[in-house]
Amino acid sequence: MKTFDYRAAAATADGLEPNAVFLAGGTNLVDLMKLGVATPDVLVDVSRLPLGDVAEGPDGGLRIGATVRNSDLAADPRVRDRYPVLSQALLAGASGQLRNMATTGGNLLQRTRCRYFMDPTMPCNKHEPGSGCPARAGDHRNLAILGGSEACIATHPSDMAVALAALDAVVRVDGATGERTIPVTELHRLPGDQPERDTVLEHGELITAVDVPALPFGARSAYRKARDRASYAFAAGSVAAALDVADGVVRDVRLAFGAVAHRPWRAFTAEEALRGRPATPESFLAAADAELRAARPLRDNAYKISLVRNLTAAVLTRLSGPAEPVGGHR
Template sequence: MKTFSYRTAGTSSDGLAPDAVFLAGGTNLVDLMKLGVATPDVLVDVTKLPLGDVTELPGGGLRIGAAVRNSDLAADLRVRDCYPVLSQALLAGASGQLRNMATTGGNLLQRTRCRYFMEPSMPCNKHAPGSGCPAQTGDHRNLAVLGGSPECVATHPSDMAVALAALGAVVRVDGVAGERTIPVTELHRLPGDHPERDTVLEHGELITAVDLPALPFAARSAYRKARDRASYAFAVGSVAAALDVEDGLVRDVRLAFGAVAPKPWRAFAAEEALRGRPAVHQSFMDAADAELAAARPLRDNAYKIPLLRNLTAAVLTRLAEEVR
């Protein structure tokens, strides 16, 4: 591991030096440093900043501090009762030991687990722009079928971020230019011609909180994850959903996919196709088809399309049955 300097942040502006990187739980960053993928000169520990609370917002909803641990957030009764999809996603995301260390802000900023990115000796446009994307013809079984480009087909690994995308969460950020807010659906970038940039954050910007909107029907929500083994593993496909049904019709719905795109994928086309339709299995299958029509699978990952279609229908059917 490269030698680095370490200091503790007193304010959110303490990490603005060009060579500084923020450190919270370290469950992803430290791994990347050990591999030689991340090579910061300075680590700025932000765990002492007052960002560790979950508070209720005046108009309803919750504000989740960026330093709230995943285990604490998953166990919070307000989250479990009003946003069960988020609690379920967190519990599906990692072992108890990791959840006790990982933070809300750090979880959102995880880097991809693509094998070519994780090996610094391999070509990869994420850590060496212009070097190529060997995953296009190599090992891409668990990579993107939506939103990729010839430059990169990596997938975002977070389970929590998929639930937050479905819920319409908003990220609060502080930096040299002041505070700003970013919808979770706009935080992560699609690769395009610049796959080295995962997010729209500028250097030195720190996530301080995530706001969950007041969404009453999110109390009827769920997260389902398909993975290669039953123990903790990254998803090969996942679905986060919240469903509002009245008189057998879909009045409103929130839907997001995970492990199929370079960002948590809010399924806007599927949502639009569902509103006003009968809350039945065939409607849910048709809605998934509307979203997945844009999929562009590679040689070995076309299986994700029927997988997501079936996951979507299964999750929404179960939620619809809870109404009856």
């Protein structure tokens, strides 16, 4: 590992030197440093800043501090009752030990696990723009089918981010030019011709909190993840959903897909196709098909289309049935 300097942040707007990065739980960053993928000169520790609380929002939602640990957030009774999709997504990620260290802000900013990105000896446009994307012709089974480009087909690995995208959550950031808010659906970039940029954050901007707005039907929500093994594995595909049904008709819906794109994929087309339609498996499948028409799979990842299609129908069918106890236990 390259040598580096360390200091504790004094404030949320504590500026960063050109090759400095923020450190919170370190569950992703330290791994990347050990591999030689990340080589910062300075680590600025933000874990001691007063950003570790979950507070009631003015509209009945929640404000989640950036350093709230994943395990604490998943166990919070307000999250379990009002937004079980978020609690379930958190519990589907990593291991218990990692959830005890990982933070809300760090989870959002974790980087892709594409094998070419994780190996600094391989060409990768995220390492060195212009060096190419060997994944397109190589190992891409778990990579993007939506929103990719010739330069990159990496996927964002977070489970939590998929749930937050479905819940219309908003990220609060602070930096040298002051505070601003960014919808979670707009925080992460599609790769385009600049795959080295994962998010719209400027250097030195720090996530301070995530605001989750009140959602009247948020208690009827769920997250489902398909993966190669039962635990401690990243998703091959996932679905976060919240559903409002009256008299057998979909009044409103929130839907997002994971492990299919460079960012959590909010399924706006599928949502629009569902509103006012019968709450039936046929409608759910048709809505998923409408969203997935934009998919551009490669040789080995076309299976994700049917996987996400079927996950969508399964989650929405379950949510459209008799109400189950809230609290994240489903």
